[in-house]
Amino acid sequence: MATRTIAGKTVQVNEEGFMTDPSEWTKEIAVELAKEEGLPALTDAHWKVIEFCRKEGTATGKAPTLRQITTGAAVSTKDMFALFPKGPAKKVARISGLGKPEGCV
Amino acid sequence: MAEKTRKMAFICSKGDLDMAYPALIMGWAALGEGIDVTLFFTFWGMDMITKSRYKRLELAPVANTSMKMTMMGLPTGNLGIPNLLGIIPGMTAFATWLMRKKIGGVGAPTVPEYIQMMMDGGAKFYACKMTADMMGLKKEDYIDGLAGVVTVTEFLDMTEDAQIIFI
Structure with missing residues (x-):
């Protein structure tokens, strides 16, 4: 398993750049990963989604799917695509230090 | 990092409930991955985007x-x-x-819900002109959010570098 240093902390990552141990995640890491995903600044709306994903990810061990986020975090699909353009499910999972979402819906 | 956006286009030719789902499931997942998604409805697939039919497949x-x-x-x-x-x-x-x-x-979700989710996610929905002419469908017959009624050549032009999936 590869490791890399993000925001001054060494964490484990897989070949696609997803963190493999969610407990190593910090908010500072999220900010750095968001920049890599083309999001220069995270707003409260972004954090609301990230926090929901963190909660879900910790509880279930899996990154929530896009529909689980829109229904669970009360964020509309349109807003999700505006907040995390071009692949919101994958982007937010990576920023939240979780694996790729596994569900189909 | 200037990555080329992957594109997928689904040709939906069936109006049965079970045959409506493949494009919706794969298309929605594709949107979530950042893939550009276009759907082209033809023949019985027009049921999926016809107001009087799409809730009753x-x-x-x-x-x-x-x-x-x-x-x-x-x-x-x-x-x-x-x-x-x-x-x-x-x-x-x-x-x-x-x-x-x-x-x-x-x-x-149900078919109407899925369609709305996909439209909100930026997928583009097109109806087939020849089928529309054949079945006498008019603008007001289609669900809201349809991007247009196009000929097959127009569809082929707009999906030039897309992976095309026929259902």
Whole structure:
């Protein structure tokens, strides 16, 4: 398993750049990963989604799917695509230090 | 990092309930991955984007070899729902109800909900002009959010570098 240093902390990552141990995640890491995903600044709306994903990810061990986020975090699909353009499910999972979402819906 | 955006286009040619789902499931997942998604509806697939039909897509048990009695929870192995039973009034409604229940059971939304989610996610929906002419469909017959009614050549132009999936 590869490791890399993000925001001054060494964490484990897989070949696609997803963190493999969610407990190593910090908010500072999220900010750095968001920049890599083309999001220069995270707003409260972004954090609301990230926090929901963190909660879900910790509880279930899996990154929530896009529909689980829109229904669970009360964020509309349109807003999700505006907040995390071009692949919101994958982007937010990576920023939240979780694996790729596994569900189909 | 200037990555080229992957594109996918789905040609939806069927209006049965079960055949509506593949493009919706794959297209929605594709949007979530950042893939550009276009859908082209032709022939019976037009039912998926027609106001009077899209909420009422059905599944007929007649001549459907995949519909087994086991779907109803019966321990009957490979025994299909007899075609003779399938012709009884109400059997299509029953099969439709059963399929909806199964689909809902895995957390998948209904067809109208899925379509709305995909439109909100930026997928583009197009109707086939030839089918529209053939079936006499007008602008007001389509669901809101349709990007346009196009000819096959227009569709081919706009999906030049897309992976095309025919359903």
